[in-house]
Each structure stands twice: as structure tokens, then as C-alpha cells.
Amino acid sequence: MDHDFDDFHGFYLFLASLGLIWFLALWTLWLLGTWAARSRYRLRPRSPLSSAARTAVPGVSILRPLKGLDTNLYENLESTFTQEYPNFEILLCVADEDDQALPVVRELISKYPHVSAKISIGEEDVGINPKVNNLMGGYRSAANDILWVLDSNVTVHAGTLARAVDALQTPTKSGKRVALVHHVPFAFSTESRVGSRIDEAFLNTNHAKMYLAINTIAIESCVVGKSNLYRRSDLERVNGSLKPITSTEPNAKQDGLCGLAAFGRFLAEDNMIASALWHELGLRHDLSCDVARNVVGNMSLRDYVQRRVRWIRVRKNMVFAATLVEPFTESIVLVAIGSSSLKYLFGLSRWLCIVIHFCMLLIVDLDVYTSLAGHRLPQSIKWGFLAGWVARELLALPIFILAIFGNTVEWRGLEYEVLNNGEVKYVSNRQSFFDSFEFLRRYRPKKYQAVETEPVLP
Structure with a gap:
């Protein structure tokens, strides 16, 4: 016993x-x-790129997928037009000509005539993911290699793009090139619905601290797709297989379909893009000192x-x-x-x-x-x-x-x-x-x- x-x-x-x-x-x-x-978010210094000459900074194409009248849509989109960065274009993507977001888009284009902004109407059926289908027109017509894909329910600070480009061009401590810059979501609710309040509390506390901790350790890809900055030339080399490219050629790519179209088969295309850049190219991700202000709309329990x-x-x-x-x-x-x-x-x-x-x-x-x-x-x-x-x-x-x-x-x-x-x-x-x-x-x-x-x- x-x-x-x-x-x-x-x-x-x-x-x-x-x-x-x-x-x-x-x-x-x-x-x-x-x-x-x-350590990252209590101080947000101004990037030198904000006041640099247009020819001294890399061009950026901002892609915003739109569908309907998201909460706070005007302010969300306007925050893109007011970026303190000398060389960018905006591509506003909608699936059809009757989309309710178009009057808002046209009003902003009229308000900011000095900003290079274009409307991309129509979708290309490359998979089951409607966001990817919506983005294909803007993706193919983008004038710049660096792409900033920004969801329609997100608003950002005027210095966000400049700081993100800084992060994209700065190697990690291990010396690896940064392939993607992302931003932690910060939710704010304009509604008093139960679901809205719960989601706001979740994103701004539990989710944020775990997201930041995992990205600080950085042993694996962990990315939210609210606001992602990456190079089209990198994306055109990967296909979501997550198998490392074995060729030693400088610009070697995976066999078959690559680029954004290859990710239309995934529901979480943003996570797969981030994972593909990490695993297939062996590159890394970074966070800038900005947040993606995610407007939580009318969300029920x-x-x-x-x-x-x-x-x-x-x-x-x-x-x-x-x-x-x-x-x-x-x-x-x-x-x-x-x-x-x-x-x-x-x-x-x-x-x-x-x-x-x-x-x-x-x-x-x-x-x-x-x-x-x-x-x-x-x-x-x-x-x-x-x-x-x-x-x-x-x-x-x-x-x-x-x-x-x-x-x-x-x-x-x-x-x-x-x-x-x-x-x-x-x-x-x-x-x-x-x-x-x-x-x-x-x-x-x-x-x-x-x-x-x-x-x-x-």
C-alpha cells in the first residue's frame, strides 16, 4: 500500500x-x-523618408479591396490619401460598377487631386477567395514593386507607410532580408453591440499581447492580414506550397502558378502569403511601430x-x-x-x-x-x-x-x-x-x- x-x-x-x-x-x-x-508602440518617431525627395524613395502601390459601405469607410480610405510619403499610388478595387463604395472613392479622388489614385473595377476568378479575386486587377496594374495591401475597415496614421518602408529595407538582427512588414490590429468600436465590445476587448488585449510575443520570439510566421507590405517580385516566386526553393539561382521560383493568383484557393490568403515568404524563400517579417486601427462595426454576439x-x-x-x-x-x-x-x-x-x-x-x-x-x-x-x-x-x-x-x-x-x-x-x-x-x-x-x-x- x-x-x-x-x-x-x-x-x-x-x-x-x-x-x-x-x-x-x-x-x-x-x-x-x-x-x-x-518598447515598440509608446514612441513613434518620424521617418526620414517622410520628407525625402520623390526620386530618393522606392515607389509603393497601395491596394485597398472594397465591398460595400464598411463602418467608417470615408475616414479609413482618407487615411491612405494623407500618407506622408513622397512616392505612392492608390489602387481602389471593387468587384462591380454598382458597389456602394464607389461614390465615397470618387469623392476622395476629387478631394485629393494631387494623389495618384485609380479605381479598378471587376474581379478575376482565380480561386474561391473573393478578396483575392477582387485584388487581381489592381495587383496586375500596380506601377511599383512594393505593395501595401490594406483592408477597407482599417485606418492608419499618416506616417505609417514611411515607417513600414523603413522596416522593409532594414535587415533583421540575424542578417536576413525582411520580406513582409505587418501591423498589429488595434480595434475600436463605433457600436455598442455585444459582439463589437467583446471583439474590441479581445483584439486590444489577449490577441495583441500573444501576437507581439510570438513575433518577438520570431521562430515561425505569425501575421494578420489587415495591413501587409511586401514586394511583388518576392510574391511572384512563391505558390503557397511552403516547400523551400532549392535552386541556387538568385531569382529562382516555384514551379507552376505563382504570385497572388496562387493564393486564391486559401481562405486565409494573408497568412499563407506570409508563410510562403518565410518558408519558401527563407525570408523574415517585421513589425513597424504603427498599428492598424481596425474599425469594429455592427457585430452581434x-x-x-x-x-x-x-x-x-x-x-x-x-x-x-x-x-x-x-x-x-x-x-x-x-x-x-x-x-x-x-x-x-x-x-x-x-x-x-x-x-x-x-x-x-x-x-x-x-x-x-x-x-x-x-x-x-x-x-x-x-x-x-x-x-x-x-x-x-x-x-x-x-x-x-x-x-x-x-x-x-x-x-x-x-x-x-x-x-x-x-x-x-x-x-x-x-x-x-x-x-x-x-x-x-x-x-x-x-x-x-x-x-x-x-x-x-x-
């Missing part, structure tokens, strides 16, 4: 020690993300849940093992592991550990918010933001369980099946999983057009 007790004690001691190591490792990662936010389910299912079919670890990185599961481990090893009160954990987590998350926003959490949204933060933490595990069992996702009102390699295929005449629940269908908006993307975490 004593021998059996010793065996169980040794096993429990091992589990408790492992749990404590995991608990401390995640907290180290969170603190790293918090430090990265403080159903929209929020649906969006989280969609991207968990995409990640599951691309990085299955890493996706299975995700629940153990969420605060509630993590504190359950940590408090149980501390109780067994040191006799500490579980409730004391839980209270300290969540108090520290809130302090850390609000510090990340302050770094990204440039100011403390405004009193006007304080309670709504905190309620969204609590709801996000409570919903994380249930949403994951809902998402892990299934491969179909809903996007722009259509149903798709996610395949094992990250590609998707259209599923016709299928009822959405959410529509089988009356209380979720009741809150489905009639017109919600936002196209959202997320990083596929390593």
Missing part, C-alpha cells in the same frame, strides 16, 4: 510540476508581449462567435497540434492548472491564486491597451470594455469546443468546407450550423460584409 501511495504521489508531483512550469511559461510569454508593446469558430477551424486544418494546445493558453484553463499545481506543491489557497491571477492579468491587458492606443482606457467605454473583456475570457473555451468538432465555416453568408492544407471549397445548399439554433439565428444581421482575417499561430 505504501508503495502504491508513493507511486501516486510521484505521479501527482510530476503533473503538478509540469503544470507549474506551463503556468509560468505562459505568464512569461504574456509579460514578453506586454514589454514588446511598451452571433457574429463574434461565428468569426472565432471560423478561424479556429482554419487553424485546426493547418496546424492541428498547435491548435489543440490553444485551450491551455486561455486564462481560465491556465489558472485552473496553475492554482491546482501551487496548491499541491506549496499548499497555497486556490482562490487566492485565482484572484491574484486575474487581477494581474487585467493590469497587464490594460497596459497593452495603453501602449497600443497611446492613452489609457477612456472613461466613456470603461465598463463596456471591461464587460467585453470578461465575456471574452468566459467564452473562449466553449467557442473552442464548438469549433473543434467540424470543418465547415460561414463567410459572407456562404458555407465553405476547410480542407487539410488550409484550402477551402464551397458547400452549396447547406444550412449553417448556427442557423439550427433559433436564439442565434434571431440575432443574425441582414447585411454584414466585413472580411476578417487572423494569424495562424505556430
Whole structure:
């Protein structure tokens, strides 16, 4: 009996020690993300490129895919026209001539006649991804090698482009060339809908600190597609296979279709482009000191849940093992592991550990918010933001369980099946999983057009 007790004690001691190591490792990662936010975003110096001569800087073609009247659309697009950079053009891409975004676009072109801006109407069917199809006309007609693809629901600071070009031209500490510059999303909600507040809290706290921490470690590609700057000459060499190019030729490329058209088969084309540049060319990514201000529109609770389910299912079919670890990185599961481990090893009160954990987590998350926003959490949204933060933490595990069992996702009102390699295929005449629940269908908006993307975490 004593021998059996010793065996169980040794096993429990091992589990408790492992749990404590995991608990401390995640907290180290969170603190790293918090430090990265403080060191990168609390000071945004002006780039010398902002005041350089036109001929002294590389030209940039800004591609903005448009569909309908996104929230804050005028201000979002205007922020592109007012970039403090001497050499850029803007290509505004819509699928058809009846798109509601066109009057807004034409008004801005009239307002800023000195800016080289063109409208690209029509789409090229290169795959199942409508954003890629929409962008193809602008991509093919772009005058410059450097492309800045910027979603329509994003607004940026006037110095963003200059600082991004700086980052693109600066090698990493290891000496590798930077192939892509991206910006961490910073959400702000113009609506008081439940889903909008939860998404705002999520993007500005948990998502941001993990995103920054992973990119600080930089052992794998981790990119959000809200705002990406890269070279067309690099993209034309890759195809999304993620297989390294073995040829020693300076401009060697993959066989078959390459370039933007090759990524039309993916739902998360931005993640695949970033991964292709990383793995196929062996190049690296960097963040500048700017954020992509992501306007969160009229998002219901159903929209929020649906969006989280969609991207968990995409990640599951691309990085299955890493996706299975995700629940153990969420605060509630993590504190359950940590408090149980501390109780067994040191006799500490579980409730004391839980209270300290969540108090520290809130302090850390609000510090990340302050770094990204440039100011403390405004009193006007304080309670709504905190309620969204609590709801996000409570919903994380249930949403994951809902998402892990299934491969179909809903996007722009259509149903798709996610395949094992990250590609998707259209599923016709299928009822959405959410529509089988009356209380979720009741809150489905009639017109919600936002196209959202997320990083596929390593």
C-alpha cells in the first residue's frame, strides 16, 4: 500500500510540476508581449523618408479591396490619401460598377487631386477567395514593386507607410532580408453591440499581447492580414506550397502558378502569403511601430462567435497540434492548472491564486491597451470594455469546443468546407450550423460584409 501511495504521489508531483512550469511559461510569454508593446508602440518617431525627395524613395502601390459601405469607410480610405510619403499610388478595387463604395472613392479622388489614385473595377476568378479575386486587377496594374495591401475597415496614421518602408529595407538582427512588414490590429468600436465590445476587448488585449510575443520570439510566421507590405517580385516566386526553393539561382521560383493568383484557393490568403515568404524563400517579417486601427462595426454576439469558430477551424486544418494546445493558453484553463499545481506543491489557497491571477492579468491587458492606443482606457467605454473583456475570457473555451468538432465555416453568408492544407471549397445548399439554433439565428444581421482575417499561430 505504501508503495502504491508513493507511486501516486510521484505521479501527482510530476503533473503538478509540469503544470507549474506551463503556468509560468505562459505568464512569461504574456509579460514578453506586454514589454514588446511598451518598447515598440509608446514612441513613434518620424521617418526620414517622410520628407525625402520623390526620386530618393522606392515607389509603393497601395491596394485597398472594397465591398460595400464598411463602418467608417470615408475616414479609413482618407487615411491612405494623407500618407506622408513622397512616392505612392492608390489602387481602389471593387468587384462591380454598382458597389456602394464607389461614390465615397470618387469623392476622395476629387478631394485629393494631387494623389495618384485609380479605381479598378471587376474581379478575376482565380480561386474561391473573393478578396483575392477582387485584388487581381489592381495587383496586375500596380506601377511599383512594393505593395501595401490594406483592408477597407482599417485606418492608419499618416506616417505609417514611411515607417513600414523603413522596416522593409532594414535587415533583421540575424542578417536576413525582411520580406513582409505587418501591423498589429488595434480595434475600436463605433457600436455598442455585444459582439463589437467583446471583439474590441479581445483584439486590444489577449490577441495583441500573444501576437507581439510570438513575433518577438520570431521562430515561425505569425501575421494578420489587415495591413501587409511586401514586394511583388518576392510574391511572384512563391505558390503557397511552403516547400523551400532549392535552386541556387538568385531569382529562382516555384514551379507552376505563382504570385497572388496562387493564393486564391486559401481562405486565409494573408497568412499563407506570409508563410510562403518565410518558408519558401527563407525570408523574415517585421513589425513597424504603427498599428492598424481596425474599425469594429455592427457585430452581434452571433457574429463574434461565428468569426472565432471560423478561424479556429482554419487553424485546426493547418496546424492541428498547435491548435489543440490553444485551450491551455486561455486564462481560465491556465489558472485552473496553475492554482491546482501551487496548491499541491506549496499548499497555497486556490482562490487566492485565482484572484491574484486575474487581477494581474487585467493590469497587464490594460497596459497593452495603453501602449497600443497611446492613452489609457477612456472613461466613456470603461465598463463596456471591461464587460467585453470578461465575456471574452468566459467564452473562449466553449467557442473552442464548438469549433473543434467540424470543418465547415460561414463567410459572407456562404458555407465553405476547410480542407487539410488550409484550402477551402464551397458547400452549396447547406444550412449553417448556427442557423439550427433559433436564439442565434434571431440575432443574425441582414447585411454584414466585413472580411476578417487572423494569424495562424505556430
